[in-house]
Amino acid sequence: MNLRRDVFQAIAEPTRRAILLLLASQSMTAGAIAANFETARPTVSKHLQILTECQLLKQEQVGREIYYHLNPDKLKGIAEFIEPFRRFWDDRFNRLESLMKEYDPDTNRNI
Amino acid sequence: MKLKTKVHAEDGMQELMITREFDLSLELLFRAFAEPELVEQWMGTRVLKLENRRGGEWQFETADAKGKVVFRAHGVIHEFDPDQNIIRTFEMENASFGVQLETLEFEKLSGHRSRLRMHSVFQSVSLRDAMLKLPFAQGINMAHNRLQEIIENLK
Numbered sequence: 001m002n003l004r005r006d007v008f009q010a011i012a013e014p015t016r017r018a019i020l021l022l023l024a025s026q027s028m029t030a031g032a033i034a035a036n037f038e039t040a041r042p043t044v045s046k047h048l049q050i051l052t053e054c055q056l057l058k059q060e061q062v063g064r065e066i067y068y069h070l071n072p073d074k075l076k077g078i079a080e081f082i083e084p085f086r087r088f089w090d091d092r093f094n095r096l097e098s099l100m101k102e103y104d105p106d107t108n109r110n111i
Numbered sequence: 112m113k114l115k116t117k118v119h120a121e122d123g124m125q126e127l128m129i130t131r132e133f134d135l136s137l138e139l140l141f142r143a144f145a146e147p148e149l150v151e152q153w154m155g156t157r158v159l160k161l162e163n164r165r166g167g168e169w170q171f172e173t174a175d176a177k178g179k180v181v182f183r184a185h186g187v188i189h190e191f192d193p194d195q196n197i198i199r200t201f202e203m204e205n206a207s208f209g210v211q212l213e214t215l216e217f218e219k220l221s222g223h224r225s226r227l228r229m230h231s232v233f234q235s236v237s238l239r240d241a242m243l244k245l246p247f248a249q250g251i252n253m254a255h256n257r258l259q260e261i262i263e264n265l266k
Binding site: 082085086089090092093094095096097099100101103 | 114115116117118120129131133134135139140142143149152153154155227242243244245
């Protein structure tokens with residue numbers, strides 16, 4: 001399993017969420033993004049890589065520079081953070097379903 | 112991909128609706144909510160009290176591996192109609208989500224298919240939105256705890 005490609009894993013990290021907020025209104029180069037953080041430049045690069053891998057960010061080559069911008073389609077999927085909530089209940093209900101499929105009403109216990 | 116569990120939470124409203132269809136008969140589905148041993152298994156919590164009658168109380172509690180209680184919730188059952196509906200209040204202790212009014216509607220789709228509609232009304236829009244974000248916040252905490260464990264093991 002590649003957790004790095006999981007969107008929710010990606011946005012669980014405060015710096016990465018800060019990067020997303022920063023890019024909400026503009027496209028920026030890695031250098032310009034890193035200038036906003038006290039974190040070391042390679043760390044910011046790593047965050048950018050992760051966000052790009054899970055498609056929250058898109059790269060665009062402009063001359064010699066690479067600009068990062070938000071991928072609105074992907075972001076829409078996590079708007080309002082409903083998806084983790086939905087998953088939370090989906091997991092529970094999946095457990096309920098498999099539990100009850102094995103359940104024997106006559107003996108009142110699981111087979 | 113068709114989602115089995117759907118969450119409908121309209122912007123600016125203080126309610127939410129969770130809908131789920133099960134490959135289970137209506138009777139089996141309802142039983143999963145009525146019997147403490149079953150609730151414990153799928154909810155992953157301890158059931159301290161579950162008085163299935165009008166005016167009855169319920170209380171759930173979850174502890175971590177070290178026995179520390181990390182979640183406790185309670186409420187009063189307002190209506191309990193087997194295979195039809197449960198109306199109850201829900202309040203998480205030591206949390207700031209207020210009290211919710213929950214209506215659980217159980218519906219038969221066929222002999223082995225059923226549907227649950229869980230409607231929650233919050234005391235305000237912001238409390239509802241805070242609750243929606245909770246699993247997200249827990250995810251962060253869990254990631255944080257795992258990190259802490261790794262660091263402790265390094266010592």
